[in-house]
Amino acid sequence: MRGSITHHLLAHAVDVAELSARTPKSNKLERDIGLGIASHVMLAFVLEGVANEIGDALCESWTWKRLERVDTPLKWKILSGLCGKAQFVPGEEPLNTVDRLFKIRNRIAHPKIE
DSSP: OTTSHHHHHHHHHHHHHHHHHHSOOOSOHHHHHHHHHHHHHHHHHHHHHHHHHHHHHHSOHHHHHHHTTSOHHHHHHHHHTGGGOOOOOTTSTTHHHHHHHHHHHHHHHSOOOO
C-alpha cells in the first residue's frame, strides 16, 4: 500500500478524523457534518482501495477482473478467505463494520429525498 493512492487516502482520512477530534465544537453544525462526511467517505475509499490492492495481488487476472466489480463488503468476505484463512462472516465483525460503513457511504454518494 505504501506509495499507492490508498496510502494517501488513508493519510487524509486520519487527518480529517484528527481535525474533527481536536477542533472544539463551536455550534457549527455544517462544519461538524462536513468533517463527518469526509471521514466516512475517505474510510470507505480506503477499505475499497485496500481490498482492490489485495485482490489484484492475490487473484489471477481472470478472476479479479470479475470480482473487482462486486460491492466492497462482498470483496472483503471473499478476499478474507484466501490463503487458507476463515472467511469473514456476514453480520459479525469485522464484516459488519465494513457493511455499515458502505451503507453510510452509499447514502452520502447517492442521496435520496427524505
